Amino acid sequence: MNTVKKHFGKFGIALVAALLMLLTFALCASAAGTETVVYLSGSGTNTADGLTPETATSSINTAYSLLDPDKDCTVVVCGEFTQVGNFARAHSAKSITITSVYGDVDYRKTNKAVYKVNGNRFALADDTTFENMTFETTGGSFLLVGQHHAVTIGEGVTMKNFDGSQDGKAFWIIGGCQWGFGGGPTSKTYTTDALKALMQKPTDVTVMSGNDMIVVGGPRGNVGAEANRITGGDIHVTIGGTARVAKLDAAGSGSRYTDVGNINVRVIGGSVKYLYGTRVNNMTAQSLTLLWTDGSIDLFKMMPSGTAAAPVGLSIADGGDVTLEATEDVQKGSNYATIYASGFTAETTHTHDFDTENGKVLTPATCQAEGRALYTCKTCSTTEEITLPKTGHAFGEWTTTTPAGFGTKGEEKRICKNCDAFETREIPAQTAKLELGSNSLSAETNKAGEGTIRMIVKLVTAANANVTRYGIFVAKTSAIGDAKLVAYTKAPGTETTLVLDLAFIPHDELDTPVYAWAFVEADGVQITLPLAVGASVNTIIG
Ligand SMILES: [Zn+2]
Ligand SMILES: [Zn+2]
Missing domain, CATH: 1.20.5 (Single alpha-helices involved in coiled-coils or other helix-helix interfaces)
Known part of the structure; x- marks a missing residue:
C-alpha cells in the first residue's frame, strides 16, 4: 500500500x-511570434495565419501575437476592420507600423480597407506609426494612447466622420497615460514603481497628417492626489505635413496633481486651431517652448479653463520660460504677434540648420545636370528641397593618342569616369630629334690590345628650339655601374654631330658590354635615343 x-x-x-x-x-x-508583416481584415477569420491578404486574421490581438518582439513589424489593414472594445497589449514588437498600403498595393482602393471604431480606446506598448490608412467612427471619439511610447501619425491618414469636438467625435492622440485604461494609473497613489517610472518617461507624439484630432502631449484624465504629486517626463509634440489638429493640449488634459518636465511643441507644418497649456485642471511644467517654423496656429492660451478671475490651465515652475521660437517667415506672418502676446514670456528666432551631409537625394546630380535633394533641419526637422550643383566631369589621366614627332604635333585625350565625355588637347611638335647614322657605333683595337668604342649621333633642332641640355650617357652595365655622362648646355646649331669615344678599354674588358643613350632636352621635352644596348668592343667589331 x-x-x-x-x-x-x-x-x-x-x-x-x-x-x-x-x-x-x-x-x-x-x-512571441516570428512574423514581421501580418494582415488584418474583418473579412478574415480569427484562426487564419495572417500571413497574406487572402489569409488575413480578423483579430487585432491575433495579429499582434504573431509579431516578432525584437523586430520592426507591420500590420496591414487590408480590408474593412472594426475594433471591438478597447485594445491594449503588452510589448509585441520593436516597433509597429499600421498601414493600408503595403507592397505597392493600396488596400483602401483595392479592398475598401478602413479601420472602424466606435468610442474605443487603443493603448500602445511599443513605438507605433499609423500611415496611409483611414479611421472611421460610427459613433463617439477614439482614444489613441501612447503611454510614453512614440506615437506617430505618418503620411496619408484620414479620420472619416470625426468632428474634432471635445465631447463629440474627436480622434484623440495622447502622448502619456490615460487614467483607468491600458497601462495607465487607476489609483490616486500610483501604486507601482513601474507605473511611476513609466509616467516619468518623456512622451513623443508626431502628427504629419489626419484631421479632427485632439492631441495631448502628456497624460489625460489623471486623478492623482496632492500627497502623491508626480513630476512626469518631458513632453515632445510635433505637428507638420498636412495635419489638421482641432486642439493641442500641450502638458496634458484633465489631469490633476500632475506636473510634467519641459514641454517642447513643434509646429513645422499643418494647422493647429487651438493650442493650450492644458485644460480642465491645473498642471505645472518646468518650461514650455513652442518651435514654430511653418503651418498655422489660430489661438494660444496657457490658462484656457476656469474664469477670468480664477483661470485654470498650465503654470510654469519658477525660473521656467514660455518661449516662442519661430522662423523669420513665421514672425512676419499675420498671426505671430497675436500668438506671442497670448502668454509667451520669451521669443527667439529660429534659423534652420540644414544637415547638408545627410540629405536624401531625390535626383542625383550628373556631370552636366543639376540634381535635387531633401535636407532636414538638425533642430526642427523641417525639410527643404535644394538644388544639387552639377558635378562636372571627372576626367581621368591624359593618355597619348597620337605621339608628337619632330615638327609634327601629337594629340592626347582624357575620358570622364562618369559619362562618355572626353577632352583632347594638342601635344606640341618636338623641336629636337636625335638621329643615328650607319656609323653611329664603331669599335677598334690598338697595337697594345686596348679597345675604343666610338659613338656618333646627330642632333637636329628647329630654328626656334630652346635646347637646355644634350649629350650622351654611358653605363658599363644595364644597372648603370661606372656611368659616364657627357652633357652640354651651350645652344647647339640646327645640326650638331656628337661624338664620344670610350678609349683605352683594357684588353681583358673587350667583351664588357656597355649601354649608352643620346639625349636632348628641348622646350621642356626630353628625348632619348639608345646608342648601345649591351654592345662590347668584340661584338661591334664582330
Ligand atoms: Zn529648423
Ligand atoms: Zn562626365
Missing part, C-alpha cells in the same frame, strides 16, 4: 512538471 502510494506520488509530480512545461511553452508561443 505504502509502496503503491509512493509510486503514484512520483508520477503525479512528473505529470505536474510536464504540464508546467507545456504551459510555459504555450505562453511563449502566444507571446
Whole structure:
C-alpha cells in the first residue's frame, strides 16, 4: 500500500512538471511570434495565419501575437476592420507600423480597407506609426494612447466622420497615460514603481497628417492626489505635413496633481486651431517652448479653463520660460504677434540648420545636370528641397593618342569616369630629334690590345628650339655601374654631330658590354635615343 502510494506520488509530480512545461511553452508561443508583416481584415477569420491578404486574421490581438518582439513589424489593414472594445497589449514588437498600403498595393482602393471604431480606446506598448490608412467612427471619439511610447501619425491618414469636438467625435492622440485604461494609473497613489517610472518617461507624439484630432502631449484624465504629486517626463509634440489638429493640449488634459518636465511643441507644418497649456485642471511644467517654423496656429492660451478671475490651465515652475521660437517667415506672418502676446514670456528666432551631409537625394546630380535633394533641419526637422550643383566631369589621366614627332604635333585625350565625355588637347611638335647614322657605333683595337668604342649621333633642332641640355650617357652595365655622362648646355646649331669615344678599354674588358643613350632636352621635352644596348668592343667589331 505504502509502496503503491509512493509510486503514484512520483508520477503525479512528473505529470505536474510536464504540464508546467507545456504551459510555459504555450505562453511563449502566444507571446512571441516570428512574423514581421501580418494582415488584418474583418473579412478574415480569427484562426487564419495572417500571413497574406487572402489569409488575413480578423483579430487585432491575433495579429499582434504573431509579431516578432525584437523586430520592426507591420500590420496591414487590408480590408474593412472594426475594433471591438478597447485594445491594449503588452510589448509585441520593436516597433509597429499600421498601414493600408503595403507592397505597392493600396488596400483602401483595392479592398475598401478602413479601420472602424466606435468610442474605443487603443493603448500602445511599443513605438507605433499609423500611415496611409483611414479611421472611421460610427459613433463617439477614439482614444489613441501612447503611454510614453512614440506615437506617430505618418503620411496619408484620414479620420472619416470625426468632428474634432471635445465631447463629440474627436480622434484623440495622447502622448502619456490615460487614467483607468491600458497601462495607465487607476489609483490616486500610483501604486507601482513601474507605473511611476513609466509616467516619468518623456512622451513623443508626431502628427504629419489626419484631421479632427485632439492631441495631448502628456497624460489625460489623471486623478492623482496632492500627497502623491508626480513630476512626469518631458513632453515632445510635433505637428507638420498636412495635419489638421482641432486642439493641442500641450502638458496634458484633465489631469490633476500632475506636473510634467519641459514641454517642447513643434509646429513645422499643418494647422493647429487651438493650442493650450492644458485644460480642465491645473498642471505645472518646468518650461514650455513652442518651435514654430511653418503651418498655422489660430489661438494660444496657457490658462484656457476656469474664469477670468480664477483661470485654470498650465503654470510654469519658477525660473521656467514660455518661449516662442519661430522662423523669420513665421514672425512676419499675420498671426505671430497675436500668438506671442497670448502668454509667451520669451521669443527667439529660429534659423534652420540644414544637415547638408545627410540629405536624401531625390535626383542625383550628373556631370552636366543639376540634381535635387531633401535636407532636414538638425533642430526642427523641417525639410527643404535644394538644388544639387552639377558635378562636372571627372576626367581621368591624359593618355597619348597620337605621339608628337619632330615638327609634327601629337594629340592626347582624357575620358570622364562618369559619362562618355572626353577632352583632347594638342601635344606640341618636338623641336629636337636625335638621329643615328650607319656609323653611329664603331669599335677598334690598338697595337697594345686596348679597345675604343666610338659613338656618333646627330642632333637636329628647329630654328626656334630652346635646347637646355644634350649629350650622351654611358653605363658599363644595364644597372648603370661606372656611368659616364657627357652633357652640354651651350645652344647647339640646327645640326650638331656628337661624338664620344670610350678609349683605352683594357684588353681583358673587350667583351664588357656597355649601354649608352643620346639625349636632348628641348622646350621642356626630353628625348632619348639608345646608342648601345649591351654592345662590347668584340661584338661591334664582330
Ligand atoms: Zn529648423
Ligand atoms: Zn562626365
